[in-house]
Amino acid sequence: MSESYEPIIVGFLCNWCSYRAADLAGTARLRYAPNMRPIRVMCSGRVEPEMVLKALADGADGVLIAGCHPGECHYIEGNLKALRRHALLQRLLMQFGIEPERVQILWASASEGPKLAEAVDQMTAKLKELGPLQWPKSVLDGSNHREAQTAGVSESVSSIQEVR
Amino acid sequence: MSEKVGVYICHCGTNISGVVDVNEVTRWASLQPNVAIAREYKFMCSSLGQELIIADIKEQGLTRVVVSACSPHLHEKTFRSACSRAGLNPYLFEMANIRELDSWATEDHDAATHKAKSMTRGAIDRVVQQFPLEPIPVDIKPDTLVLGGGITGITAALELANAGCKVYLVEREPSIGGHMAQWDKTFPTLDCAACILTPRMVEAGQHPNITLLTYSEVEAVEGYLGNFTITARKKARYVNEELCTGCAICEEKCPKKVTDEVFNAGLGTRKAIYRPFPQAVPKYPVIDTTSCTYFVKGKCKACEIFCPPGAIDFNQKDEILTMEVGNIILATGYDPFDARKISQYGYGRLANVFTSVEFERMVNAAGPTAGKIVLRDGQTEPKSIAIIHCVGSRDENNNEYCSRVCCMYSLKFAHLIKERLPHAEVTNFYIDIRAAGKRYEEFYHRVMKEGVHFIRGRVAEVTDAARTVEEEGKLIVQAFDTLYGSQRRIPADMVVLSVGVEASRDSRQVANMFGLGCDFNGFFIERHPKLDPVMTMVEGIYIAGACQSPMAIPESVAQASAAAARVMGVITQKTVMMEPVKASIDAERCSGCRICNNLCPYSAIIFHDDQKKSEVLTALCQGCGTCVAACPSAAISGAHFTHDQIMSQIAGILWDVREASPELV
Numbered sequence: 001m002s003e004s005y006e007p008i009i010v011g012f013l014c015n016w017c018s019y020r021a022a023d024l025a026g027t028a029r030l031r032y033a034p035n036m037r038p039i040r041v042m043c044s045g046r047v048e049p050e051m052v053l054k055a056l057a058d059g060a061d062g063v064l065i066a067g068c069h070p071g072e073c074h075y076i077e078g079n080l081k082a083l084r085r086h087a088l089l090q091r092l093l094m095q096f097g098i099e100p101e102r103v104q105i106l107w108a109s110a111s112e113g114p115k116l117a118e119a120v121d122q123m124t125a126k127l128k129e130l131g132p133l134q135w136p137k138s139v140l141d142g143s144n145h146r147e148a149q150t151a152g153v154s155e156s157v158s159s160i161q162e163v164r
Numbered sequence: 165m166s167e168k169v170g171v172y173i174c175h176c177g178t179n180i181s182g183v184v185d186v187n188e189v190t191r192w193a194s195l196q197p198n199v200a201i202a203r204e205y206k207f208m209c210s211s212l213g214q215e216l217i218i219a220d221i222k223e224q225g226l227t228r229v230v231v232s233a234c235s236p237h238l239h240e241k242t243f244r245s246a247c248s249r250a251g252l253n254p255y256l257f258e259m260a261n262i263r264e265l266d267s268w269a270t271e272d273h274d275a276a277t278h279k280a281k282s283m284t285r286g287a288i289d290r291v292v293q294q295f296p297l298e299p300i301p302v303d304i305k306p307d308t309l310v311l312g313g314g315i316t317g318i319t320a321a322l323e324l325a326n327a328g329c330k331v332y333l334v335e336r337e338p339s340i341g342g343h344m345a346q347w348d349k350t351f352p353t354l355d356c357a358a359c360i361l362t363p364r365m366v367e368a369g370q371h372p373n374i375t376l377l378t379y380s381e382v383e384a385v386e387g388y389l390g391n392f393t394i395t396a397r398k399k400a401r402y403v404n405e406e407l408c409t410g411c412a413i414c415e416e417k418c419p420k421k422v423t424d425e426v427f428n429a430g431l432g433t434r435k436a437i438y439r440p441f442p443q444a445v446p447k448y449p450v451i452d453t454t455s456c457t458y459f460v461k462g463k464c465k466a467c468e469i470f471c472p473p474g475a476i477d478f479n480q481k482d483e484i485l486t487m488e489v490g491n492i493i494l495a496t497g498y499d500p501f502d503a504r505k506i507s508q509y510g511y512g513r514l515a516n517v518f519t520s521v522e523f524e525r526m527v528n529a530a531g532p533t534a535g536k537i538v539l540r541d542g543q544t545e546p547k548s549i550a551i552i553h554c555v556g557s558r559d560e561n562n563n564e565y566c567s568r569v570c571c572m573y574s575l576k577f578a579h580l581i582k583e584r585l586p587h588a589e590v591t592n593f594y595i596d597i598r599a600a601g602k603r604y605e606e607f608y609h610r611v612m613k614e615g616v617h618f619i620r621g622r623v624a625e626v627t628d629a630a631r632t633v634e635e636e637g638k639l640i641v642q643a644f645d646t647l648y649g650s651q652r653r654i655p656a657d658m659v660v661l662s663v664g665v666e667a668s669r670d671s672r673q674v675a676n677m678f679g680l681g682c683d684f685n686g687f688f689i690e691r692h693p694k695l696d697p698v699m700t701m702v703e704g705i706y707i708a709g710a711c712q713s714p715m716a717i718p719e720s721v722a723q724a725s726a727a728a729a730r731v732m733g734v735i736t737q738k739t740v741m742m743e744p745v746k747a748s749i750d751a752e753r754c755s756g757c758r759i760c761n762n763l764c765p766y767s768a769i770i771f772h773d774d775q776k777k778s779e780v781l782t783a784l785c786q787g788c789g790t791c792v793a794a795c796p797s798a799a800i801s802g803a804h805f806t807h808d809q810i811m812s813q814i815a816g817i818l819w820d821v822r823e824a825s826p827e828l829v
Contacts, residue, residue, distance in 0.1 A: 006275070008821065010814060020681050020689075020701070023235045026264030028684075034275040037282050037817040038265050040236070042745065042805055046789030055814050059821025072676045075788035076765035085793075110681025110689060110701075111672075117269070 007061035007127035009036040009120065012051070014044045016074035018066035018108045018116060025113035032117035033124035036064060043067065044105075045078025049089050052103055061133045062102040062123055066116065069107040079107070097136040101126055167292045168200035170226040171284065172217060174208035174233035176263055183267040185277040189232070193284055198292050200224060209239050214246040221250035228291040232260040232284045237701060238692065253296035255744070255804060260287040282817045289816030293809040299741035300782065304390040305490035306330065308731050311382060311674075314342020315361060316709030316720040317495035318368045323728035325373035329735055332487050333368060334377045334396055337426070339444035341365050342497055346427060346521065348528040348535075349580065350717060351572040352607035358530065362443045369445035377485070379450055385492075385677055388786065389704030390740060394487040400480040402451040403437075407475035410447030414467035414476065415439070422455045424532075429521040432532025437467050437476075441530065451476075491704050491731040494688065495724065496674055498710040501556030501563070501663040509555065509661055510626045515540040516639055517626060517659045520573060527580050537584055539658060546657035548589040549581055550641045552623045557664030558595055563685060567664030567714045571598045574662045575608055578616040591617040591654055593643050601716070619652060621645045626659050665714035678705055687713050698727040703742075706730055745787035745804045747780045753799035754778055760791035760800060 013019040019040050025032065037060075041047060044067025052063045065086060067079035083105060090100040104123055108116040171193040175181035186204045194202035201224055205213045208231055220226050229252065231243050236259040244254035260283040270276050306329060310321045313335030321333040333340065344350075345365075347357040368374055377398055384395040403414075418435035427440040434440075436456040439449045457464035458478065468476040503511035503519045510517045516539050518526070529535035539546055551574045557567040571594065578590045597618075599608045612618070621643040630636045631653070638655035645652045667686030668674075675682045680700050681689040688707045691699040698706050706727040709720035734740060749760075749769075756776035760769050768784035769791060771777070780791075780800070792802040801807065815822070 008818065010817065016679065016701075017681075019235075020237065022269075023237060023261075023264040024681075024683070024689075026235075026266075026268035029268055031271060032269055034266070034270040034272055034279050037279065037286070038261070039286065039810065039813055039817065041789065041810070042802075043788035043790060046793050046802065046805060046810075048793040048807070048810075051810055051814060054811055055818065058815055058818040059825070060818060073765075074679050075786055075790065078765065078788045078790045081763065081790050081794070111683055111686075113684075 005128060005132065007035055007124060007132070008059065009062045009064050009123055009127065010055040010060040011036040011038045011064040011066060011120070012041050012044065012047045013038050014067040014074070014079070015040055015042045017068035017072065017110050018044070018106070020110035021066070021108040021112045021116040023113075024110065025117040028113055030113055030117045032120050035124045035127075036120045043073065043075045043078035044082035045073075045075065047082055047085070049085055049092070052089060056098070056102065056133060057135075061130075062104070062127045064104050064106060064119070064123060066106040066108050066119075069109055072109060096139050098133065099130055101130065102133060167198045167227045168225060169198045169228040169230060169288055169291060170217065170220050170224070171196075171199055171202040171230045171288060172208050172213070172232070173202070173204045173262075173280075173284070174213070174231065175204065175206045176233060177206065180233070180263050180267045183271065183273055183276045184262060184280045185273065188277055189280050189284060192281055193288070196285060196288055198228070199288060200226060208233050209242050214242070217243065217246050218250040221247065221252050226252070227256065228294070229257045230260065230284065230287045230291050231257070232262045232280060232287065234263040235261045235265075255297040256291065256294055258287040258291040258294065260284045278820070282819065285819045286813040286817035290809050290813035293806065293812045294804070297744040297803055300744050300746070301739045302388075302390045302742045303739050304734055304737065305392075305488050306735055307332065307487070307489045308735075309334065309382075309392070309394050309487060309489045309492045310495060311492065312342070312495035312497055312709075312711070313337070313340030313368075313378065314495060314497045314709065314720075315344045315364070315717055316497065316724045317342070317493070318364050319721050319724035320493045320495060320708055320728045321368055321374050322364065322371065323725050324731060325368075325371045327728075327732050328373065329732065330373050330375070332375045332377060332394070332489065334380050334382060336379070336381050337440060338379045338401070338438075338450045339440050339446070340368060340376070340378060341441070341443075341445070344717060345441060345443075346429070346528075347524050348531075349576060351576040352601075352603045354576070354579070358443065365443070365445040376446060378446060380485075382677065383484075385679075389742065390490045390734075392489050392492060392704065394489060394492075396485045396487065398483040398485055400482050401448060402453075402476060402478055402480050403448050404475045404477045404480070405446070405448050407473045408448045409473055409475075411472065412439070412442075412449070413470050413472065415449060417466045417470040419464065419466055420455055420457050422452070428525050428532050429519065431522050431525050491706065491734055492678065493706045493708055493724075493727045493731060494674065494678065494680075494711055495707070495709045496668055496671065496711040498665045498714065499668045501567075501666050503555055503661045503663050505562060506555060508625045509552065509623070509659075510628075510639070511661055514626060514628055514639060514659075516546075516657060517661060520570070520577070520660060520662045523577060523660045527577070527584070535584075537581060537658075544657075545585060546588060548591070548638075548656040549658045549660060550591045550593065550639070550654060550656040551577055551660045551662060552626070552641065553592065553594040553662050554622065555661040555663045556666070563664055563666065565685065565714070566598060568598065569714060569716045570662040570664055572601070572604055572607070572716070574660075575599070575611045577660060577662075578611050579614060582614045582616065589617065589656075591619060591641070591656065593619050593621060593623045593641060595620070595622055601718070619643060619645050619654070620647045621652070665710060668711065671711065678702065680705065680707075687711065698723050698730060704734070743787070745802070746782050746785045747787065747789065747792055747800050747802045748782070749778055749780055750799045750801070751775070751777045751779075753797050755797045755799070757796065759794055759796065763791050763794050765790070
């Protein structure tokens with residue numbers, strides 16, 4: 001693995017749209033980067049911010065959260081909850097000194113296999129550009145205790161430390 | 165904790181093993197924590213494959229099972245039931261999808277093998293955290309919604325109604341009958357379409373078990389298998405159905421004529437108050453408010469004045485109806501390809517280029533020309549007719565698939581032309597003749613013997629620019645004849661474009677409303693393309709006919725009956741078992757913050773004011789897990805997708821990084 005860097009993406013795919021999009025991409029034999037390792041969840045709204053941080057902490061270089069299009073969620077609006085959490089997460093990542101592009105959110109309906117495949121390809125390319133995830137030293141030894149800006153953020157800070 | 169996990173890696177013939185080194189994954193899997201046994205097998209889903217699992221559970225005392233094979237949407241049930249049969253709770257099983265998400269998505273053998281290991285390890289680490297669950301019994305409401313009143317929907321509704329089940333048959337147009345009612349003859353038997361269809365329409369219209377809702381559209385769907393609530397809009401007809409006798413005097417007296425774009429494909433006219441065709445079921449007309457003089461200018465009311473029973477009601481309003489049904493059959497059909505998209509064929513620009521839909525109406529004895537084949541001027545009989553196959557089908561620029569019906573209806577056209585205009589020259593331009601069906605090939609031979617010409621080649625252009633005297637005043641069809649090996653220019657008086665079958669234009673909206681998937685072309689996705697073509701991924705929702713894929717009448721009818729049989733199977737069970745994937749709240753940990761209350765899209769979480777605790781109503785919970793992710797006290801757990809299960813899976817799929825840099829953990 002050393003001579004050419006292959007990033008690892010953990011993909012949270014919702015059971016109804018994105019997982020089926022991935023199934024369809026496979027059935028249609030679309031070839032895309034094998035770098036995404038899928039985890040099936042019932043809804044993108046099930047993805048806890050802690051899970052994303054856990055994946056990054058455990059060695060993933062990026063996390064893809066994929067759900068149904070807004071307005072098409074199997075559970076009406078779980079994807080919108082995911083979208084809100086994603087926005088917060090990105091702020092948190094920036095505070096950690098981690099590139100926000102490492103956590104992406106994608107809408108792919110069950111018929112959008114090509115869209116999902118393309119997104120994985122693009123994200124893989126982006127992560128190759130960014131290189132392996134290096135947690136900033138300050139985060140690793142817990143010395144980055146500046147005042148957190150919101151309650152949500154400070155909670156997640158403590159949870160990332162639990163994870164580590 | 166020590167569990168005995170059995171891991172089974174499937175070759176799937178060569179579908180997986182062609183890319184993934186299955187033997188290596190198996191060897192590696194046997195060394196993973198908690199794994200008691202790891203095996204590979206050619207086809208895990210076969211009965212022999214399942215027997216392997218059953219035998220190991222019984223003999224080796226496995227407590228957990230992982231199968232790395234295809235998508236869980238395909239075979240999760242299969243393996244869960246195998247576990248059940250061996251006495252293991254089916255929720256102690258986990259599947260890793262190393263086919264669709266791995267071997268079919270890459271050609272890189274090493275990367276695919278590595279990914280398969282990661283996914284398998286994720287499943288192993290997850291399954292250890294899983295615990296036994298019991299399915300939840302659900303009562304099935306006995307009524308069924310059939311959406312779409314074409315031959316497919318009619319057949320499905322009749323099958324169910326005849327078996328004693330109540331059916332709501334909902335159709336958007338003013339009459340049931342669908343596309344089949346437009347056609348003249350049906351191939352290859354040359355039965356008159358109306359003669360075989362209208363008795364069924366009448367039967368459906370009169371059946372005591374069928375509630376017919378025409379000129380109606382479903383607006384919302386809620387609920388789940390056994391308990392759907394459907395909201396439909398019954399559009400105002402401006403005709404009181406209680407009073408109307410269907411005498412059609414209003415149609416006769418209405419002074420406003422408009423082009424009939426729907427039923428007659430623009431070839432004929434209808435009145436502003438109309439029934440699509442005389443045998444319409446139900447017999448009540450509707451007023452088209454966009455063209456009715458009264459609605460446009462505020463005066464006229466000729467229909468009201470002449471209506472003998474006084475059934476016209478200009479103040480009628482749309483009605484919103486709700487229905488409680490247990491199952492749903494979608495039979496929403498298709499739309500013909502829009503021939504204008506292929507501009508070089510000249511449809512809409514060259515007068516005597518017709519679509520097959522127009523031609524069907526023209527040859528129909530009840531159609532606008534009373535069955536006479538004439539040019540656009542309405543009187544001249546053509547002496548030569550060219551029929552162009554595969555318009556919009558088998559074409560990379562439009563639809564790649566074969567529409568399956570065009571060859572046969574083109575042959576039928578050729579036959580009908582020869583029958584009515586024996587001296588006309590008929591030339592078919594085809595790519596391949598696809599006559600695969602009972603008595604189809606024989607029909608093809610019959611048409612050939614009738615003196616119809618066949619030119620094998622895709623038509624490049626239809627033009628009126630003559631190069632020779634013979635071409636003067638005619639349409640010229642230019643094609644490369646692949647059997648003859650040269651360009652051909654065939655002059656013709658009339659050109660018929662055999663347009664293909666496309667998914668209906670709003671199929672994606674319908675799919676979204678019902679929570680289904682559509683393929684690239686907009687056709688609904690079936691649960692299994694070979695073995696379960698009428699079931700969808702959503703429990704309780706079935707599909708039949710051309711909304712699934714292009715198909716002719718016999719296949720549509722067969723699917724309709726199949727879907728009806730499936731629904732009856734569910735209804736007769738009265739209760740079915742539902743997935744126990746539900747959220748629950750640990751009252752001890754609940755702080756009563758009520759964050760989850762407003763998050764739940766189904767209002768399934770109630771708050772007990774006295775105890776200051778929230779509670780999930782299991783019957784309403786759909787198991788999305790949004791509340792689980794949001795609970796700040798981690799008091800909510802989502803069965804089968806618990807925090808620990810997902811966290812373990814994350815750790816599992818990243819096994820390699822952890823092994824490479826242990827300091828991370």
